[in-house]
Amino acid sequence: MHKYKLLSKKGEGTFSEVIKAQCIKTGRFVAIKRMKARFTSVEQVNNLREIQALRRLSNHPNVIHLLEVIYDRPSGRLSLVFELMDLNIYELIKGRRHYLSERRVSMYMYSLMKSIEVMHRHGIFHRDIKPENILVCGDQLRLADFGSCRGIYSKPPFTEYISTRWYRAPECCLTDGYYNHKMDIWGVGCVMFEVLSLYPLFPGTDEADQVAKIHAVLGTPDPDLLKRMKRYSRSNHISFDFPPQNGCGLKKMLPHATPECLDLLTKLLQYNPDKRISARAALKHPYFREWRERDELLEAQSHASSPREAGTASRPVSMRRTGSNLSETVNIVKPAGAPAHPSLGHPMRPGREFKPSQVVAPHQVTAPKLPMVSSGPVQKTDTARSNKSDRSKYGKISLPHVGGAKNSGLEVVASGVSSGSRRVM
Numbered sequence: 001m002h003k004y005k006l007l008s009k010k011g012e013g014t015f016s017e018v019i020k021a022q023c024i025k026t027g028r029f030v031a032i033k034r035m036k037a038r039f040t041s042v043e044q045v046n047n048l049r050e051i052q053a054l055r056r057l058s059n060h061p062n063v064i065h066l067l068e069v070i071y072d073r074p075s076g077r078l079s080l081v082f083e084l085m086d087l088n089i090y091e092l093i094k095g096r097r098h099y100l101s102e103r104r105v106s107m108y109m110y111s112l113m114k115s116i117e118v119m120h121r122h123g124i125f126h127r128d129i130k131p132e133n134i135l136v137c138g139d140q141l142r143l144a145d146f147g148s149c150r151g152i153y154s155k156p157p158f159t160e161y162i163s164t165r166w167y168r169a170p171e172c173c174l175t176d177g178y179y180n181h182k183m184d185i186w187g188v189g190c191v192m193f194e195v196l197s198l199y200p201l202f203p204g205t206d207e208a209d210q211v212a213k214i215h216a217v218l219g220t221p222d223p224d225l226l227k228r229m230k231r232y233s234r235s236n237h238i239s240f241d242f243p244p245q246n247g248c249g250l251k252k253m254l255p256h257a258t259p260e261c262l263d264l265l266t267k268l269l270q271y272n273p274d275k276r277i278s279a280r281a282a283l284k285h286p287y288f289r290e291w292r293e294r295d296e297l298l299e300a301q302s303h304a305s306s307p308r309e310a311g312t313a314s315r316p317v318s319m320r321r322t323g324s325n326l327s328e329t330v331n332i333v334k335p336a337g338a339p340a341h342p343s344l345g346h347p348m349r350p351g352r353e354f355k356p357s358q359v360v361a362p363h364q365v366t367a368p369k370l371p372m373v374s375s376g377p378v379q380k381t382d383t384a385r386s387n388k389s390d391r392s393k394y395g396k397i398s399l400p401h402v403g404g405a406k407n408s409g410l411e412v413v414a415s416g417v418s419s420g421s422r423r424v425m
């Protein structure tokens, strides 16, 4: 840690404190995420889902870049060093009076969808998609906070109380942990609405109110779907006697949205996860046409300029605007009666919730081997820790082996300890 000068606090989450810092040698600004939990071994650190997921995804342009992992064995403190971003999406929209331009919204949503697509393609789902976990820096958007992620191929039931209430998909609210990667898509739908309207779509005050708020907009679902969900809800933590209603619909809530925008939003916010659009399909949606074509053009240009293809004609692509200069706002002022965005300290805005009594048998699958600083007996503290708070936040992730994952160049830097052959700070 002594290679960084700590400058100011950048953010605080349930599990960590994030500090803006500067590398003394290079002058580079970074964000250091100091975990509140203590860790007893390098192996335990290596097994953290957040680190494992970032090792696989961190070189994607829409996933936060993890630069270094610093573990201080004597104190058990763990710090993750990330590239520094300007602010999170919640900070971007909080208190705004003017809507973001449609173009900027679609660009952010395209970037977010690309991060979800690459994550799902690599067999990981995030489980805590919300504005605070999506970071921006100018036109760049990166998905962050992989601390709650799981392997897509793990078998449910998963932890019930996952994700943050307002962004929690109906299947997460209604079943005892029978959900899958489509819950991330629901979260993206909620974020998209919020970025468009500058207020949260389903600001439930508790789990029952959360479901009621969803029904008030989307209507109660097909009784067969509810019956199926009820079968996976043995704990009776929520009553399924929902009075049938139609819901006001998304269109009424977003009078300034284009038909393409509403169509995508409707597909992201399908009640039935099986009918909810996948990230891959969403990237092909007409709403993203401009950004998709821009990507294709850039790809074609990079092929054309690669030595192998120099002198050959590049593949034809339609020519559209390729610049990324975005007008900051459109001249639409939020209507006077529109709901205000609750501020972070607002008692309504939910943080992470836990259900202490909840006991779900974890699906124990050994994580694929990743670079370790030192080997030793596996610590049992993951389970002990997770019983105390959220088991899902810490613990091994069951991930399919991905070629190149080991070559991410990241290794745990153990600070203040002699750790065999690896670098010691």
Ligand SMILES: Nc1ncnc2c1ncn2[C@@H]1O[C@H](COP(=O)(O)OP(=O)(O)OP(=O)(O)O)[C@@H](O)[C@H]1O
Binding pocket: 010, 011, 012, 013, 014, 015, 016, 017, 018, 031, 033, 064, 082, 083, 084, 085, 086, 087, 088, 128, 132, 133, 135, 144, 145, 146, 147, 352
């Ligand atoms: N690389 C970064 N650059 C700038 N700010 C960051 C960065 N990483 C995190 N932050 C800020 O710190 C906050 C907390 O970070 P993060 O979500 O990773 O922590 P957490 O403890 O896991 O949070 P949660 O309560 O969601 O579980 C973010 O919402 C963001 O505002």
Ligand SMILES: [Mg+2]
Binding pocket: 013, 132, 133, 145
């Ligand atoms: Mg977070």
